[in-house]
Amino acid sequence: MPVSASFGDSTLYREVRGLSRGLAVLRALNAMPGGIGGVVELARVTGLHRTTVKRLLETLKTEGLVHHKDDGLSYALGFEVRRLSEGYVGADWIDRVAAPAMRAHLRALSWPSDLATPDGGFMIVRESTHRVSMLSQHRATIGIRIPMLVSSLGRAWLTWCADEEREATLSLLQERSDAIGEMARDGAYVKRVLRETRRRGYAMNKGEWLTEASVTAVGFPIRIGEHAIGAINLVLQNNAVTDREIAMRYVPLLRTLADEISQGAASSPRG
Structure with a gap:
């Protein structure tokens, strides 16, 4: 088969029908009041069979793009949808603002820091000073997945994120069959962690993350x-x-760093 054709020639490629249908469902859901709708409504709007719509919704749910509402019959847009439009900006503020600020503050903090963003029920480390801190016990943390409910990173984000993001994340965590899933299903525990974190003004874990039991972290x-x-x-x-x-x-020093990064991220050019 000849390979000289340009990648820009879209006539060489067939439409991925499943992707087109999934996007149609997302668009239809986005157009509904509150971004909430049921299978029957979405099937009527998109012209797709109800079984197809249900299968697409469950696939989108697995990817964090939609989630079930409390009645179990309706679906709502997930926070991953919003993040799709923010991905480039996200990388920009981390590289342009967070990384240099973390390096500049390392001398005062001494101990290592990680900056993370949420992804699929975990906090993913995007930037770190572990590799340059003399007090670090780890040298490679960028890209690792940090558990949400037992880490200062996860607790800090969950406490102050948008309500719909918190709801979607907890719903995702509740489906897990491990200890984190059990914690997420314990509504009293989740409320207590969020309440204590908000009252304190910052997040903290002290050995609750069992694989890092010797660590105290603030976030x-x-x-x-x-x-x-x-x-x-x-x-x-x-x-x-x-x-x-x-x-x-250490808490005042870290607060200063977090505020500096937040201000820089807020002023990052968008669009």
Whole structure:
């Protein structure tokens, strides 16, 4: 088969029908009041069979693009839809604002920091000073998945993110069959963590993440306006610093860094 044809010639490629149908369902759902609709409504609007619509919705749900509403019959747009339009800007503010700020503040903080954004029920580390901090126990953290409910990163983001994002994330976590899923299904536990974090003004975990039981971490949200788009932490060893030292010395320093990144991210050019 000849390979000289240009990739720009769209006539060489057939439409991916399943993708087109999935996008049609997303567009129809987006046009409904509140971004909420049922299978029957969506089938009528898109002209697709109800079985097809249901299959597409469940696939979109797996990808975090939609989620079930409380009645179990309706679907709503998930926060992943919004993030699709923010991906490039997200990479820009991390590279342009967060990375240099984290390096500049490392001397004062000494301990390493991770900056993470939510993805599929985890916080994904996008930038880190572990590789340059003399106090780090890890050298490669970028790209790792941090559990949501037992980490300062996850708790900081969950506490200050938009309500619909929190709802979608908790719904996703509740479907898991591991310890995190059990925690997410414990409504009293989730409310207590969020309430304590908001009252304290920052997130904290002290050994709750069992694979990092020797670690104490504090975290602040990275916000645009009132809502978190990510979070940043400071990772310390339990036996190296006291709670008072953390509260009096490190929390104010990390808050300053988080505020600087938030201000820079908010002023990043969009569109």
